[in-house]
Amino acid sequence: MTLDDILAGLFPSGIDIKRAGTEVAGRATLSDAGPIHLLGITQGSPVGVDEAIALARRVIEIIKSGDRAPILLLVDSASQLMSRRDELLGLNEYLAHLAKVLLLAEAEGHRTVGLLYGGSAAGAFIATALAAGTLVALPTAHPVVMDLPSMARVTKLPIEVLKAKAETTPVFAPGLDNMVRTGGVHFVWSEGEPLSAQLAAVLARPAGDDERDRLGAARGGRRKAAEIADRVAAIAMRSCTEPHDD
Amino acid sequence: MEKLSFKLDAPIRAGGSRKQAIVGVVASGNLEVLLERASPSDVCTIDVATAAHGFGTVWEAVLRDFVARRAAGGLRISVNDGGARPDTVALRLAQGVRMIEEPEA
Amino acid sequence: MTTVRADAASLSWYEASARQRIDALIDRGSFDEFIGPEQRETSPHLSIFDLPEQFDDGIVIGRGHLDASSVLVAAQEGRFMGGALGEVHGAKLTGLLRAARKLKEDVLILFDTGGVRLQEANAGELAIAEIMRAVIEVRRAGIKVIGLIGGRAGCYGGGSLIAGTCSNLIISEQGRISVSGPEVIETNKGVEEFDSRDRALVWRTMGGKHRYLIGGADMFVDDAALAFREAAIAALQLDRRCDLAVLAAEQERLERRLKRFGHARDAVEVWQSMGIEKPAEIPGLPAEEFLRRAADKRENADDAR
Numbered sequence: 200m201t202l203d204d205i206l207a208g209l210f211p212s213g214i215d216i217k218r219a220g221t222e223v224a225g226r227a228t229l230s231d232a233g234p235i236h237l238l239g240i241t242q243g244s245p246v247g248v249d250e251a252i253a254l255a256r257r258v259i260e261i262i263k264s265g266d267r268a269p270i271l272l273l274v275d276s277a278s279q280l281m282s283r284r285d286e287l288l289g290l291n292e293y294l295a296h297l298a299k300v301l302l303l304a305e306a307e308g309h310r311t312v313g314l315l316y317g318g319s320a321a322g323a324f325i326a327t328a329l330a331a332g333t334l335v336a337l338p339t340a341h342p343v344v345m346d347l348p349s350m351a352r353v354t355k356l357p358i359e360v361l362k363a364k365a366e367t368t369p370v371f372a373p374g375l376d377n378m379v380r381t382g383g384v385h386f387v388w389s390e391g392e393p394l395s396a397q398l399a400a401v402l403a404r405p406a407g408d409d410e411r412d413r414l415g416a417a418r419g420g421r422r423k424a425a426e427i428a429d430r431v432a433a434i435a436m437r438s439c440t441e442p443h444d445d
Numbered sequence: 446m447e448k449l450s451f452k453l454d455a456p457i458r459a460g461g462s463r464k465q466a467i468v469g470v471v472a473s474g475n476l477e478v479l480l481e482r483a484s485p486s487d488v489c490t491i492d493v494a495t496a497a498h499g500f501g502t503v504w505e506a507v508l509r510d511f512v513a514r515r516a517a518g519g520l521r522i523s524v525n526d527g528g529a530r531p532d533t534v535a536l537r538l539a540q541g542v543r544m545i546e547e548p549e550a
Numbered sequence: 551m552t553t554v555r556a557d558a559a560s561l562s563w564y565e566a567s568a569r570q571r572i573d574a575l576i577d578r579g580s581f582d583e584f585i586g587p588e589q590r591e592t593s594p595h596l597s598i599f600d601l602p603e604q605f606d607d608g609i610v611i612g613r614g615h616l617d618a619s620s621v622l623v624a625a626q627e628g629r630f631m632g633g634a635l636g637e638v639h640g641a642k643l644t645g646l647l648r649a650a651r652k653l654k655e656d657v658l659i660l661f662d663t664g665g666v667r668l669q670e671a672n673a674g675e676l677a678i679a680e681i682m683r684a685v686i687e688v689r690r691a692g693i694k695v696i697g698l699i700g701g702r703a704g705c706y707g708g709g710s711l712i713a714g715t716c717s718n719l720i721i722s723e724q725g726r727i728s729v730s731g732p733e734v735i736e737t738n739k740g741v742e743e744f745d746s747r748d749r750a751l752v753w754r755t756m757g758g759k760h761r762y763l764i765g766g767a768d769m770f771v772d773d774a775a776l777a778f779r780e781a782a783i784a785a786l787q788l789d790r791r792c793d794l795a796v797l798a799a800e801q802e803r804l805e806r807r808l809k810r811f812g813h814a815r816d817a818v819e820v821w822q823s824m825g826i827e828k829p830a831e832i833p834g835l836p837a838e839e840f841l842r843r844a845a846d847k848r849e850n851a852d853d854a855r
Contacts, residue, residue, distance in 0.1 A: 248804075248808060248812075249808070252801070252804055252805055252808065255801060255804075256801060256805075259794075259797065259798055259801050262794055263794070263798075279729050279730060281730045281734060281735045281738045281739050281743075282735070282739065282743065283735065283743055283744045283755060284812075284814075284815075285729075286728045286729065286730065286735070286755055286756060287755050287760075287811075287814065287816070287817060287820070288764075288807060288808065288811060288812065289727075289761070289764055289765075289766040289804075289807070290728070290729045290730075291710035291711055291713060291714045291727055291728065291729050291766070292714045292766055292800075292804060293804060294711055294714065294729060295682070295710075295711045295712075295713070295714020295715050296714065296797070296800055296801070296804060298682055298711065298714075298715070299682075299686060299714075299715060299792075299797055299800075300797050300801075302682070302683055302686045303686070303690075303792075303793075303794065303797055306686075306687075306690060307794070321666075321675075321707070321708075322707070322708070322711060322729045322730075324675065325675065325678055325679050325682070325708055325711055326711065329675070329676070329678075329679035330679065330682070330683075344666055344668075344671035344672060344674070344675045345666075345668060345671055349737075350668050350671070352737075353668060354599070354668055354669070356599075364598055364599070367598065368595065368598060369672065370595050370637070370669075370670050370671070370672055370673050371595070371668065371669055371670055371671040371672060371673075372671075372672075373671075377672050378672060381672045381673060381676055382676065383672065383675070383676045383679075409680055409683050409684070411676060411679075411680060412641065412644070412676075412680060415673075415676070420672070421637055421673050421676070422594070423591075423594055423637050423638055423641060424637050424638075424640065424641040424644070424673065424676075424677065424680075425641070426641075427585065427591060427637075427638055427641035427642060427645060428641045428642075428644045428645035428648060428680075429645065430585060430645065431584050431585060431611065431641070431642055431644075431645025431646055431648075431649060432645045432646075432648045432649040432652070434584045434585070435584060435613065435622065435645075435646065435649035435650075435653065436649060436652060436653065438582055438584075438613065439613070439620075439653050439655070446597060446600055446601075446602060465586075465588050467569070467586075467587050467605070470567055470604070470627055470629045470630055471602050471603070471604040471630050472629040472630060475629070477587075477604055477605065479587050479588065479605055481588060494602065494603070495602070496600070496601070496602045523590075523605070525602050525603055525604055525605065526602065527602050
């Protein structure tokens with residue numbers, strides 16, 4: 200599905216978007232007639248300081264509006280922009296800032312739904328798709344932490360060896376299925392069903408705590424994370440001898 | 446990883462009252478040593494997980510030397526080894542025993 | 551649980567282990583470790599790669615006192631797997647932050663990380679996202695999360711994004727913050743874009759002095775545990791919120807930075823346009839003189855982080 204197909208499937212009554220380079224921004228109407236904000240990084244483009252700050256500005260404008268309308272973040276990116284200039288300028292702050300404003304938007308009542316329909320990798324993935332309150336994907340999505348050839352180079356293992364190991368565990372290799380099994384992606388949408396209905400179903404579920412580690416445990420892709428986090432929290436609470444508010 | 450296990454006579458009990466101590470880091474040429482009081486007081490058990498295969502006899506020699514020189518009775522020692530040389534292993538074991546024998550704060 | 555005794559005044563933060571840093575940082579004898587090495591919660595994934603495990607999976611967490619205030623502390627061990635985050639390592643930090651929110655205890659994160667552990671890439675990446683969300687939830691409750699950066703592995707990759715969520719960052723000259731490391735940029739974009747063997751370039755672009763000047767870090771300290779301790783105590787006195795006002799101020803700060811320095815080709819140009827006196831001397835200056843020249847010229851991120 201192209202981005203236009205996706206948008207048409209999500210919003211049969213139409214959308215109002217502007218494209219600025221690889222960024223898209225605008226609004227649409229949900230099937231229940233409520234408004235939804237649209238943001239996106241498209242065309243598999245890398246996310247550098249300029250892209251991150253522009254997207255963040257949009258999110259802040261949405262939060263300032265106070266309309267508490269949900270935000271759909273469409274993602275088809277590469278990794279962070281690998282550039283001397285961007286690191287010189289403090290890319291980590293720009294990516295973290297983008298994640299922060301998305302997290303704040305959700306906390307301030309704007310449900311944020313990430314829709315991964317293409318690629319996304321590493322720092323860009325963390326700052327966009329993984330900063331959404333709910334992350335869904337189309338079957339064509341291909342999230343990557345690091346591509347296998349690079350991983351082979353860094354780990355000094357032949358790529359055939361890496362591929363063989365990837366058969367036995369979802370914990371390191373790229374791909375949508377692994378990101379689903381480890382709990383990063385909440386739902387994979389069906390291209391055969393109306394996307395608008397699938398979006399409505401996601402928005403009908405209440406926002407809540409970060410449950411991705413539990414999801415990873417239930418799906419078998421991350422068996423330890425939730426348990427360890429829970430145990431740490433329990434030990435910290437038990438061993439605290441000072442009074443605190445609950 | 447190769448796993449080795451030793452149970453050696455250590456007639457003198459390690460001193461002090463601390464229940465455990467840890468020393469070292471798992472990195473190339475380095476190792477971590479965790480010491481716990483969990484053996485009969487005249488025995489020292491040592492479990493080693495090592496990235497370098499085939500050095501069982503070297504480990505045995507180093508460990509036998511260690512229990513002969515130091516009061517290691519009652520200790521359960523667990524090692525994660527990143528390919529350390531025998532003298533580094535001996536150093537960490539000695540540091541570990543010194544630590545577990547330290548008076549409590 | 552004892553660790554090697556460290557003389558805090560002279561202990562090099564850069565050379566120290568995670569445990570030595572904690573020992574030197576917090577009040578003597580006050581550290582209570584959570585899920586210590588005796589629990590043997592090692593990585594379930596390294597054996598597939600026949601790699602050695604560490605009993606604490608490369609991060610030490612617990613509670614201590616800093617000048618008699620109770621704080622939660624996490625210290626990464628940069629020499630184990632480059633301090634990189636795996637499933638267990640990450641979950642220890644996530645759990646600590648979730649506890650901080652319930653208990654309203656401030657948190658110190660002693661960063662020393664290359665980012666995500668490749669052998670557990672998906673788990674590490676998700677851990678970073680979960681940690682960032684947990685940090686923001688903690689901060690929205692008015693609790694502080696203070697980052698200390700000055701270890702051998704630096705603060706790279708996803709670790710640098712977590713640093714970007716902290717309320718306050720303390721850095722030494724040895725500290726480095728960057729999303730992509732020098733070798734990664736060189737491999738992907740060529741040596742013209744970044745010569746990873748040019749150490750001076752690495753430090754000018756990503757190092758503690760530059761980060762402090764450009765507003766990527768808030769406090770600059772000597773490579774000494776005592777200096778980090780004093781800075782952490784000072785940071786705990788500050789009030790830090792995380793709300794729309796703060797993030798709007800950060801938006802402005804970061805936009806202004808691009809306007810001011812977006813065309814600079816090197817850090818020296820950035821420092822020059824800040825009005826720093828004899829900017830080329832900055833890398834060679836001892837801390838005191840560096841701070842004197844930085845004062846009133848550096849970018850400030852107070853209430854905008």
